[in-house]
Amino acid sequence: GASKLNTGVSSASTGASQLSSGLGSLQGQIPTLTSAISALDAGTNKLTNNSAALVSGANQLASGANQVASGSSQVTTGLTTLKGQVPTLVSAISALDAGTNKLVANSATLNSGASQVASGNEQMYTSIQSLVGQMQTLQDGLKTASDGTKTINTGVGSANSYLTGLKDSAAAKTYYVPKSTLKGKTYKSALKAYMSGNNHATKLTIVLNENPSSKSAMDKVTAIQKQATNSLKGTALDGATIAIGGQTSETNDTQAIASSDFVRTAAIMLVGILIALMVITRSVLQPFYILGTLLLAYIMSLSITRILSNWFLGQSMLTWNTPFFGFIMLIALGVDYSIFLMMKYREFDNSAATPSTRIVRASAVIGAVVLSAALILSGTFAALMPSGVLTLIQVAMVVIIGLIILVFAIPTIIPSLIRLTYPLTDRMEDETTAEKQTKRNRQ
Structure with missing residues (x-):
């Protein structure tokens, strides 16, 4: 080991x-x-x-x-x-x-990222600089809005003062001017433009949104006149004179005068013709039948003339003197034809024929006269159409159309209406006995 x-x-x-x-x-x-x-x-x-x-x-x-x-x-x-x-x-x-x-x-990637960061920082700096300018604009706008708010607040206070004075004023429902405005220079200059020197008369300028010569514009003038008169009732100016001038007012006044003259003239004519027909026909009902027929023909001719004027002349209204002259011409001519008819009716008074037979015979005789006269007068009035004057054209159309209507109305309507004045038992007799002369009982 x-x-x-x-x-x-x-x-x-x-x-x-x-x-x-x-x-x-x-x-x-x-x-x-x-x-x-x-x-x-x-x-x-x-x-x-x-x-x-x-x-x-x-x-x-x-x-x-x-x-x-x-x-x-x-x-x-x-x-x-x-x-x-x-x-x-x-x-x-x-x-x-x-x-x-x-x-x-990774240094290259880091370097690229760093460049992007630097670019982003530069863009952020630019955006911040722009934002600073916008913030300045916003600050100015807020200052302006603050001033505007103060102005609105002042205006609301003035409006509140005005409305309070208007509420307590006796002119709350008509016209109210604050005392501060009444004593101002601007209102005094306006008074000089619209008031007389002694401040006893005022002028208001009204501009209508319609054709000044149209019927609706004339109706508005009449409505304004009534409204002004009614507004002054119960005030210190009650009974003051209100006058309206201008083209529309003049046209409206002309129409009112023409209408008044027409009504007055038509009444005088109708009453005088009625009395004359009563004397001629020796009847009370027959003159009313005749005038009724003439008025019906006049109204129909006037309406047809207005339609034709709108279609062919481009005029939706008749001139102010067309109804007047058309009435005089047509009634005068129609009365003449009616007198001719009634005079012929009286010529058969001593015959044995009944009234129905006599009026039919009178119509048969007078029909040719009426037709001839209507044709001649129609041609005469037709000569007015080439004149180019709208009134003459429309008056000629009224007379011609009225004569055409009377040619058929007088021989048909008047005998039919006269037939109503006799009992239904009055039948037309045999023609052989109708010519027999007899002395009629005039009790």
């Missing part, structure tokens, strides 16, 4: 010598390792200079490398005592070398 122990001790001595030799070699390579670590530190410092984001980490890595370098001498000194820790140190150095290699391999 001693021999074996001696042999083992020799082997251990030999191994210790070899370990000592290896440690010596390792100690000789420690400066090289230190130099490599220094180079790594320099490269790390360059990488730190290229990336602001890696400065802190690179400094820490350099500090750690320096600590490793300074600790290498201590490791060399304590290698004899720390022989059992050499494999661990070797493994740590290998791991450090591998980590350094990985760091070097």
Whole structure:
């Protein structure tokens, strides 16, 4: 056993010598390792200079490398005592070398990331600068809004004061002007433009949104006149004179005057004709039948003339004097034809024929006269149409259409209406006895 122990001790001595030799070699390579670590530190410092984001980490890595370098001498000194820790140190150095290699391999990626970080920082700076300008604009807008709010607050206060004064004023439902406005220069200049020198008369300018010559515009003028008159009732201006001027008012006044003259003239004509017909026909009902027929023909001709004027002349309304002259012409001509009929009716008064037979015979005789006169007068009034004057054209149309209606109305409607004045037992007798002369009982 001693021999074996001696042999083992020799082997251990030999191994210790070899370990000592290896440690010596390792100690000789420690400066090289230190130099490599220094180079790594320099490269790390360059990488730190290229990336602001890696400065802190690179400094820490350099500090750690320096600590490793300074600790290498201590490791060399304590290698004899720390022989059992050499494999661990070797493994740590290998791991450090591998980590350094990985760091070097990833330096390009880190550099790209650092560039992206720098670019992002630049964009963020630009955005912050733009945001600063927008914040300034926002600040100016908020200042303007604050000033506007103050103005609105002032206006609301003025409106509140105005509404309070309007509520307490007697003119709350008509027209109210605050005292401050009444004493202002602007209102005084307006008063000079719309008030007389003694402030006893005022003028209001009204612009209608319609054709000034249309019927609806004239109706509005009449409505304004009534509204103004009604608004002054019960006030200090009750009974004041209200006058409306302008084109529409003048047209409306002309129409009112023409309508008044027409009604007055028509009434005088109808009453005079009625009395004359009562004398001629010696009847009370027959003149009403005749005038009724004439008025019906007049209304129909006037309506047809308005339709034709709208279709062919492009005029939806009749001129203001067309109804007046049309009435005079048509009634005068129609009365003449009716008188002719009734005079012929009276010529058969001494015959044995009944009234029905006599009126039919009178119509048969007078029909040719009426038709001839209507044709001649129609041609005469038709000569007015080429004149180009709208009133003459419409009056001619009223007369011509009215004559055409009377040609058929007088021989048919008047005999039918006269027939109603006699009992139903009055039948038309034989023509052979109708011509027999007899003296009629006039009781």
